[in-house]
Amino acid sequence: MTSADPAGASVVSINGDAPASRNTGRLRSLTDVLVETDEKLRLGQIAGARVWPTGFDALDIALTGGFRSGELVLLGGPQGLGKTAMALQMLRNTVAANRSGVLFSYEHDAHGILERLIAIEAGAIAGAEAAGLAKIRAGFEARHSRAKSMRERFADTQGGAEAVDALESYGDRLHVHTSSGMHTTLDAIRASVMQIIETDGRAPLVLVDYLQKVPVPGGLNEDERVAVVVERLKDMALELGVPVVAIVAADKSSLVAGRRMRVNDLRGSSALAYEADVVLILNDKYDIVAKHHLVYHLGNAERFRHWVVMSIEKNRNGADHLELEFQKRFDQGRFEPEGRVVEEQLIEERVYRE
Structure with a gap:
């Protein structure tokens, strides 16, 4: 029956x-x-579950391999600390590992994403001496160059030409959706992900930059809109068997120097913490390290400014309440991928627990 x-x-x-x-x-x-x-x-x-590696070694160990199918992952942190750079690097890493990925970008156009990806790739190839993001942008904006292709234009840069070759090798697996805060709704996101699955024959890592920009009709306030978006993104992750990584903006009251941002500082509904499977929060190490590391070791101050601390605030499938650190390479729009567990004492505030 x-x-x-x-x-x-x-x-x-x-x-x-x-x-x-x-x-x-x-x-x-x-x-x-x-x-x-x-x-x-x-x-x-x-x-x-299928696993998409992030390419950040210490994080993949903590997550028992990477992001998993059906998971909703939130990445938060203060403005200007590299949330988009880290998420885009994760996306690059997963497609370079022969997976598929899609970025819904509410903040940058497709060419801006291309510039960032070339800088990230050049850094992965040539290390700290690679061409930076500013040089990549200048190369595209030069009006009197005789170069007829991107590879020729970046031939005299460290890692630039090789970066273009690398992007071409996996470009058909990395999709960029130039999203609109007026028109790219949750239904549009879902339809695009389904199209990629049907066309590529593989489920992509889905990156949304950023969650509060996703439009929801109906005249709802921000908390209500955020609750709808996070719940629908989680439903999509489960239904389509994909990991969804959403960048989340911080509440303005939390953007204070010397204050450690935690999950309760994310802008919007408390549904953010409850719906997500993994919550990652970035903080500047200099701002949140216990001050005795600075008072008694003055040389640490400058060193700590070059590192970001990633707190795993929630993780349903592995270790949580773990602090990792990654070295900034902001001139290249990326982070060093190896990372390590933070050894120094950090300032503490209230931590979300289920």
């Missing part, structure tokens, strides 16, 4: 005498799940 549930999925009634038919609706018997899992294992397929 077949009926329909309120969500429109078919529901199959199962009697005790006949084997259950395969059912792909929302309501399923455990037998169906067992059969499907055994079939995947028999075919040599992955039966558990």
Whole structure:
């Protein structure tokens, strides 16, 4: 006997005498799940969650491999600390590892993203001596160059030409959606992700920059809008089997020098903390390190300014309340990917717990 549930999925009634038919609706018997899992294992397929590595070694260890299918990941922090740079570098890392990714950019156009990606790639190839973001931009803006291609234009830069080659090698797996705060709704995001899955045959890492920019009709206040967006992004992650990484703006009251930003400082509804599977918060190390490290070791002050601390405030599938640090390479629009656990004592404030 077949009926329909309120969500429109078919529901199959199962009697005790006949084997259950395969059912792909929302309501399923455990037998169906067992059969499907055994079939995947028999075919040599992955039966558990799929994992997209971030390429930041210390973070991937803490996350037991990276971001997982069905997860909603929030990345927050004060303005100007490199949230977009870090998220874009994660996206670059995952497609360079032969995965697929899509960026919904409410802040930058496609060419601006290209400039950033060339700088990130050049840094990955040539290290600290690589061409910086300013030089990449200047190369594009030069009006009297005889170069007829990007590779020729960056031929005399450290890592620039090689970066263009690298982008061309994985460019068909990295998608950029120039999003609009008026028109790129949650439905538009979902439709684009589904199109990529159908076209590429693989589920992408989804990056939304940034969450508070996603429009929601209906005249809601900001807390209500944020609650709708975060809930719908989580639903999409589960339904389509993709990890969704959303950059989140900070509440203005938290943007105070010397104050450690935590999950409760993210701008919008408390649903941010409860809906997310992983919450990552960036802080400037100089601002949040315990002051005795500065008072008694004056040389630390300048050194700490070159590092950002990433706090894993929440992690449903691994370690949380863990502080990692990554070295800034802001001239190249990136961070050094190795990272390490913070050894120094940090200032503490209230921490969100489930």
